[in-house]
Amino acid sequence: MKRDGQVRDVIGNTIKEKKLLSGAIVCTVLGAVLVSLVPPLILAQIVDRLTAGKDVTAVLMLLYFGMLALTGLLESVREGLLIVFGQKITHALRSRLMKKFGRLTTDNVNRQEPGTLVSRFVGDVDTVEKLFTSGIISMFADACRIVSILVVIWFRNRGLSLILLLLLPVLFLFTRQIQKRMLAAQIENRRAVGRASAYVPETLHNIRTIHCLKKETYMEEKYDQYIGVSYQAMERTNFYDAVYSPVILILNAVVVAVVMLLSASGNGKILTLFGMSAGTAVAVLSYISQIFRPVESLGMEIQTIQSAIAGIHRINEFFALEEKKEHPKSTGVRATKEVPFVEFRDVTFGYEEHVVLEHMSFKVMDGEQATLSGRTGAGKSTILKLLLGLYEPLEGDVLIHGVPAVQIGEEERRRLFGYVEQSFHMVPGTVRDQITLFDERITESQIRKAAELTGLQDAIEGLEHGYDTICTPELFSQGQWQLLSIARATAAGPSLLLLDEITANLDADTEKTVLQALNRAAQNRTVISISHRTSAKMGKIIAL
Ligand SMILES: Nc1ncnc2c1ncn2[C@@H]1O[C@H](COP(=O)(O)OP(=O)(O)OP(=O)(O)O)[C@@H](O)[C@H]1O
Numbered sequence: 001m002k003r004d005g006q007v008r009d010v011i012g013n014t015i016k017e018k019k020l021l022s023g024a025i026v027c028t029v030l031g032a033v034l035v036s037l038v039p040p041l042i043l044a045q046i047v048d049r050l051t052a053g054k055d056v057t058a059v060l061m062l063l064y065f066g067m068l069a070l071t072g073l074l075e076s077v078r079e080g081l082l083i084v085f086g087q088k089i090t091h092a093l094r095s096r097l098m099k100k101f102g103r104l105t106t107d108n109v110n111r112q113e114p115g116t117l118v119s120r121f122v123g124d125v126d127t128v129e130k131l132f133t134s135g136i137i138s139m140f141a142d143a144c145r146i147v148s149i150l151v152v153i154w155f156r157n158r159g160l161s162l163i164l165l166l167l168l169p170v171l172f173l174f175t176r177q178i179q180k181r182m183l184a185a186q187i188e189n190r191r192a193v194g195r196a197s198a199y200v201p202e203t204l205h206n207i208r209t210i211h212c213l214k215k216e217t218y219m220e221e222k223y224d225q226y227i228g229v230s231y232q233a234m235e236r237t238n239f240y241d242a243v244y245s246p247v248i249l250i251l252n253a254v255v256v257a258v259v260m261l262l263s264a265s266g267n268g269k270i271l272t273l274f275g276m277s278a279g280t281a282v283a284v285l286s287y288i289s290q291i292f293r294p295v296e297s298l299g300m301e302i303q304t305i306q307s308a309i310a311g312i313h314r315i316n317e318f319f320a321l322e323e324k325k326e327h328p329k330s331t332g333v334r335a336t337k338e339v340p341f342v343e344f345r346d347v348t349f350g351y352e353e354h355v356v357l358e359h360m361s362f363k364v365m366d367g368e369q370a371t372l373s374g375r376t377g378a379g380k381s382t383i384l385k386l387l388l389g390l391y392e393p394l395e396g397d398v399l400i401h402g403v404p405a406v407q408i409g410e411e412e413r414r415r416l417f418g419y420v421e422q423s424f425h426m427v428p429g430t431v432r433d434q435i436t437l438f439d440e441r442i443t444e445s446q447i448r449k450a451a452e453l454t455g456l457q458d459a460i461e462g463l464e465h466g467y468d469t470i471c472t473p474e475l476f477s478q479g480q481w482q483l484l485s486i487a488r489a490t491a492a493g494p495s496l497l498l499l500d501e502i503t504a505n506l507d508a509d510t511e512k513t514v515l516q517a518l519n520r521a522a523q524n525r526t527v528i529s530i531s532h533r534t535s536a537k538m539g540k541i542i543a544l
Pocket of ligand 1: 107110351354356374375376377378379380381382383
């Protein structure tokens, strides 16, 4: 596991980078705790002066309201700063997650389920943000608050502080019990929501099959089942929430009543513990309500921290996934007459335990055209993946102009390879973006040349905004999308075209158009293709 990939390090780095912000948070947290202790003490003095028939000075009144205002101000500044800090953490974490995603091995990328991946980036990162906005720091502030109030009450009414010392642990345990149950329900809810959100894109993906097999009812029932589990878990959370608050309020009222009754009892012994002036009584009342609130929040904060720990654990699991090996990148892959363009030299490769290619050797020379042929599952697409450097051979060498395919640098890839798959994968953006894939090195004339080569230029120019039209799935027909695939593959002028059953999903007429475009694109290029259709086979046959 790479240490620098962990959530803890992202948080640590953010604290280091934002020293001023972190310092300001500590100051406002401690400041708010200390300043909030003062108003009840001033109030006690005011009430004591009034009951003794003395005047209350304007300064005392102003000080009281001033301290109240300062407490409010410090608390709001603290909340604001915490939100900013939480957002910095979120930003840093999401950027790090995306970086990690880009570095995953091809196998690990294939294994990611869209719903689960989205919940790593969204839900889990949000729980880490909450750790700061309403978890660990608020918990520290609340703990400071409870201790400081207990200290002040100890000097004002020893009896009450003893009652509170006995009561607070019980209250805390009760709170924890409730929160634990709530957490279990929330986790169940999150899992159900994850399953339900993953189910929607999955269903959309298979919607044709579902309609063909008339499986709509099964689909609806399955979705209902997922959201049903989620609603049940939410109802349990709401129930605990509804029970907890009234219990706390009643307890608060009972403590106040007991203390007031005892302080008015007239019994000398009781009064040594509970006796107090009218002013102190007012202050004590205020402190009691102040001490219950943080105990109540403490439970919530523990829950937030627990969810964040679960979120952190899942994010750390993602960070621990295996990354692509770093290879020294080649800077200049040069074509020479003596070295084959593509060479498989005694290659053995398999996915985990499953060996697909054994001691495979073949050569394709510069400008040559070859078709990979073999039964389904023989490993034809795997050969293209090895050529693209997505996987490394277990044994032997996969060479492009004598250089191992995995060592070909990013800059060189588009100049070397043009890859056309069975179906087109649209990227969000315009028609131009589909062709360039946001590669700024591809010029306007290269874009137009690629469109012309595939015979798509009239269709594109006929669109309302031409090359700047935003793409939607219904913009082109299936055959036209496949032509756009060829335009995308040839735009950067690559010397090798890799074609993976590009006409597999097309009717005979469209296949003819695509093959004509392909023949134009294949001029002066090396081509390795896979096709089961005899009509689409090009050049020499490499049998698997
Ligand atoms: N990412 C993967 N993880 C595990 N096994 C895989 C993976 N990709 C392919 N395979 C397996 O490797 C074998 C070869 O697959 P490949 O797609 O290369 O075959 P193919 O010859 O192109 O087949 P087809 O003609 O049906 O497209 C198959 O048994 C397939 O199940």
